Amino acid sequence: MSKPCSLAALGIINALGADRDVIWRRTLAGDTSSMKPHPDLTAGGDWLVGAVDDMRLPTLPDGLERYSCRNNRFTMGAFEQIETEVMNAVRAVGADRVGVVMGTSTSGSRECEAAILHEHHHGSLLPEFRYEQLELGGAASFLAELLELGGPALSISTACSSGARALVSARSLLELGVCDVVLAGGSDSLCGLTSHGFASLKAVAAGLTNPFSANRDGLNLGEGAALFLVTRENAGIQLLGVGESSEAHHISSPDPEGTGAAASMREAMEDAGAAADDVGYLNLHGTGTRLNDSMESLAVSRVLGGETPCSSTKPLIGHCLGAAGAMELGFCWMALDASAGQQIPIPPHRYDGDGDTELASIRLAGVGESTDRAILLTNSFGFGGNNCTLAVGRATS
Secondary structure (H helix, E strand, O other): OOOOEEEEEEEEEEOOEOOHHHHHHHHHOOOOOOEEEOOOOOOOOOOEEEOOOHHHOOOOOOOOHHHOOHHHHHHHHHHHHOHHHHHHHHHHHOHHHEEEEEEOOOOOHHHHHHHHHHHHHHOOOOOOOOHHHHOOOHHHHHHHHHHOOOOOEEEEOOHHHHHHHHHHHHHHHHHOOOOOEEEEEEEEOOOHHHHHHHHHOOOEOOOOOOOOEOOOOOEOEEOEEEEEEEEOOOOOEEEEEEEEEEOOOOOOOOOOOOHHHHHHHHHHHHHHOOOHHHEEEEEOOOOOOHHHHHHHHHHHHHHHOOOOEEEOOHHHHOEOHHHHHHHHHHHHHHHHHOOEOOEEEOOOOOOOOOEOOOOOOOEEOOOOOEEOOOEEEEEEEEHHHEEEEEEEEEOOO
16 A cells, blocks of 8 residues: 545636536536537537636736647646645745646647648648647646746646546655655647547547446547645545556457456555445546446446446536546545535436446436545546546545
């Protein structure tokens, strides 16, 4: 078992809002009203996506314009929500002892698409386009430069597990003594490359994604950012355990037996010192594709049994890809933060209620449910078999 670390603060922005209280209220209500067509963000595609209103996004400060893209505006928006806590931590330990780890899969791809289209029609890239907008390390470099930090600044890009693995790396930097504080999370933005890529895989739903239903037909994409202040404090909400596996079954399809998914769940629970009976809720990867839901239900039933409340929050905000792992850890963080006494409110699972009897049996949480079990899990599974499970709970001493 590794030593837990504190998730001392959370900034989060997604299709539900740019305010944590608003996002949590709409999450508990199972609000899917933000899932709408946005052809301007999907290069003409008319499928439902969890898009963020540009009016909610801050502009980047003077002197950092070369990083200006939707991805980094998401990062800035999440940072602004926890700026006071972050700046207090930086002053306490010194800028050279603060690191940044961000997960992403798109970075500024949308801005790159616009620049290349301009070149196609006019013979030159857009004058405002800069390579720093596209670089996968852009979000981490932007934050480090914004705050004048001297610690490591790096990005993780393991597809849909990127944001979760960023938290794993943050804990490692603390354990190794490289940093005393880490800013860690994920940021991803909608773009034509991603939306048409998933469409070409026949993985996009015709309407609202319908995870674990007999009628499921694919996923909805989303965008946003979640950013955590990670410290060594033994207080508040803690990252208790992490689990990782790399099954390498197929470049875009999971192992149908859920072997890698189950391995990452077991490792996270062992790292947290938790048994199945200690787990009060699991945030499912829950994409709504036939292959994911089949293998994930197998893994969950083997590791946790059929009674642990589970839900996918992707029908509310879409699949945020490189940000999804951090985003969905954010839902677990908000549940623990909102807990009254021993009862922890649980995000409900939104689907049409027509359960697939061919899937392994798991319990999908309804609106208004809560748990008194202290450990919450979240699953993130990426292309190539990059699996990650995180376990969180409150400090007990």
